[in-house]
Amino acid sequence: MRIPVFLAAMAVTAPAMAAPLCDDLGFAGLLAACNRGDPIELTLASGQPLGEDVVLQSGAYYKMNITADGSAELAIEGPSFFRAIWMNEIVINKIEIRPMAVDSIEFDKAGTAELSFIAIKPGAHVIRIPGSQGDSQQITVQIQ
Template sequence: MKNMVFALAALVAAPATAAPLCDDMGYAGLLAKCNRGEQVELTLSSGTPLYAGEGPVVLQSGAYYAINITSDGTAELAVSGAEFFRAIWMNEVVINDIEIRPMAIDSIEFDAGGSARLSFIAIKPGSYTLRIPGSTGAAQSVTFAIQ
């Protein structure tokens, strides 16, 4: 009986935002247009913050997102975050109109200016950080909170 009460309490206390963004996704499933969250913009540039927003980027488990990473080529820079990449299902990485559908990635490195677009579905709730490898400053990382 105690377990049933705790289970019901957990269901009531669970945030309503942990479900996909739309009710009727049709044949497209989780990739449906109505299930897409806001796009995240990251900038790789020497001496510039990685993420221009305030606080963590909040993602909803089961929702579809895209991250655009743009490098201006001022330095050879990368973004790494194996824990984040293991907490999502990667749909594709698009670089110069070439679509790559990887099983997993650990990092993306830019040797010159350019951009990459990562589209994915957030899966595993938790807090994850993408950062420029070897950096320690808060401006050189972005935290994603998957609810």
């Protein structure tokens, strides 16, 4: 059967997919231990750098630990980052939260929040302290 030229021009190939970090994901799927990247550490402290830029693999599982020292009431925001991941859970004081969406997280006192997620959407995403101006008050998360 001959395909008309205009239909052949419309044919597209499937987009390139990023591979998970391991071949045998097993029963746990993308949450398997072999599919976990290095933890990401962020520090919320008055006048201190937030953290370092990171590169993540799409399809891999990560944990982000956000620790506030209580020196000021501080938050982080990163709407494009939070929309580029699938959030598994946020753990605060041993309480597990499974949110549908997150826009920001604010700390009134010292403490740690642990986010676990799957990186999904490739691109550069900024996480920053709202209202801050300095480059050290934000990080770029590059998802490949």
